[in-house]
Amino acid sequence: MKTLENIRIEVMQTIEKNIDSFIEKYLIPVEKIWQPTDFLPNSQKDNFLEEVTALRELSKELDYDLLVTLVADTITEEALPTYEAWLMNLNGVQQQENGWSKWISTWTGEENRHGDVLNKYLYLSGRVNMREIEITTQHLIKDGFDIGTGRDPYKNFVYTSFQELATYISHNRVAKLARKKGNFALAKMCKVIAGDEMRHHKAYSEFVKKIFEYDPSEMMLAFYYMMKNKIVMPAVFLRESNEKKGTAFTYFSDAAQRIGVYTALDYIDIMQKLINQWELEKIRGLTEEAERARDYLLKLPERMLRISERIVIPQQQHQFKWLNPL
Numbered sequence: 065m066k067t068l069e070n071i072r073i074e075v076m077q078t079i080e081k082n083i084d085s086f087i088e089k090y091l092i093p094v095e096k097i098w099q100p101t102d103f104l105p106n107s108q109k110d111n112f113l114e115e116v117t118a119l120r121e122l123s124k125e126l127d128y129d130l131l132v133t134l135v136a137d138t139i140t141e142e143a144l145p146t147y148e149a150w151l152m153n154l155n156g157v158q159q160q161e162n163g164w165s166k167w168i169s170t171w172t173g174e175e176n177r178h179g180d181v182l183n184k185y186l187y188l189s190g191r192v193n194m195r196e197i198e199i200t201t202q203h204l205i206k207d208g209f210d211i212g213t214g215r216d217p218y219k220n221f222v223y224t225s226f227q228e229l230a231t232y233i234s235h236n237r238v239a240k241l242a243r244k245k246g247n248f249a250l251a252k253m254c255k256v257i258a259g260d261e262m263r264h265h266k267a268y269s270e271f272v273k274k275i276f277e278y279d280p281s282e283m284m285l286a287f288y289y290m291m292k293n294k295i296v297m298p299a300v301f302l303r304e305s306n307e308k309k310g311t312a313f314t315y316f317s318d319a320a321q322r323i324g325v326y327t328a329l330d331y332i333d334i335m336q337k338l339i340n341q342w343e344l345e346k347i348r349g350l351t352e353e354a355e356r357a358r359d360y361l362l363k364l365p366e367r368m369l370r371i372s373e374r375i376v377i378p379q380q381q382h383q384f385k386w387l388n389p390l
C-alpha cells in the first residue's frame with residue numbers, strides 16, 4: 065500500500081514536469097527584473113550625496129509605528145535563508161537536479177532583493193539604529209521558525225500561498241502610507257516589492273489548485289490543518305538584543321495593526337480569498353473526513369469575523385531598540 069507521503073511525492077513529481085512553464089509564467093528573468101539600485105541613490109553618481117540628503121529629509125516624516133513596521137518587514141525579508149532552507153527540505157524537493165529546487169532557488173533570488181532594498185533605505189534614512197536591527201536579523205535567522213508544516217509540501221504550499229498574499233497586503237499598505245507622507249521613493253520600493261509578492265502568491269496558489277486536482281482529500285485536510293492551527297507569521301521569533309526569543313513580535317504586530325498595515329481582518333480576508341481561489345465548494349470525490357474539513361473551512365471566515373470583533377489592539381507603543389526614544 066502506498067503511504068500518504070509517497071502519494072505526495074508522486075503528486076509533486078507530476079507537477080514538477082511543468083515547472084519550467086511555471087517559472088516562465090510567474091518569475092521574471094534576472095536581467096529583466098528590477099534591482100534595489102533602481103530605487104535608491106546610486107553611489108557612483110556625482111549627485112549621490114544630494115539624493116541621500118533628500119531621502120533623509122523625507123524620512124523624517126515617517127511616524128513611529130510606520131517605521132517599526134518597516135523595520136520588522138525588512139527583518140522578515142532578511143530572514144530569507146530560513147525560508148529557503150525550509151522549502152528545500154520538503155518531501156518531493158531534492159536539492160540537486162530537481163525542478164522544484166530550481167523553482168525555490170529562482171524564487172529565492174527574487175525574494176532576496178526585498179530585504180536588500182529596504183535595508184539600504186533604512187541605513188540611508190538615518191532614522192534607525194542599524195546595529196540593533198542587524199542584531200535582530202541575526203537572531204531571527206539563528207532562531208529559525210516553526211510553522212507547523214513539517215516536510216509536507218501540501219501544508220507548506222498553503223502556508224506560502226497565505227504568506228505571499230499577507231506580504232503583498234502589508235508592503236502595499238506601507239507604500240500607501242509612505243505616499244501620503246509625500247515619500248514617493250519609499251512608496252515605489254514597497255509597491256514594487258508588493259508586485260513581486262502578488263506574482264509569487266499566484267504561483268503557490270496555482271500549485272495548491274493543481275494538488276486539489278490530483279489528491280483532493282489530502283489537500284483539503286492539509287488546508288484544514290493549517291487554518292485550524294492558524295498561520296504562524298514568519299517573524300514570530302522576533303527579538304531585540306539581549307531579550308528572549310519572540311518577545312518583540314507582539315509589539316511589532318500591534319504597531320502594524322494600529323496603522324492598519326496588517327490586521328485580523330486581513331487574515332480573515334486572505335482565508336476567504338484562498339477558499340474562493342481553490343473553489344472549495346466545487347471539489348468532488350472527497351472522503352468523509354475531507355468533507356467535514358471542507359464544511360469547517362467554509363464556515364471559518366464567518367466564525368473568525370465574529371471573534372475578531374472582540375479584539376482590542378493595545379495602544380501603548382513599545383520603545384524598540386531599533387528606533388530613537390519615543
Ligand SMILES: [Fe+2]
Pocket residue numbers: 141175178231261
Ligand atoms: Fe518578499
Ligand SMILES: [Fe+2]
Pocket residue numbers: 175227228231260261264
Ligand atoms: Fe514573498
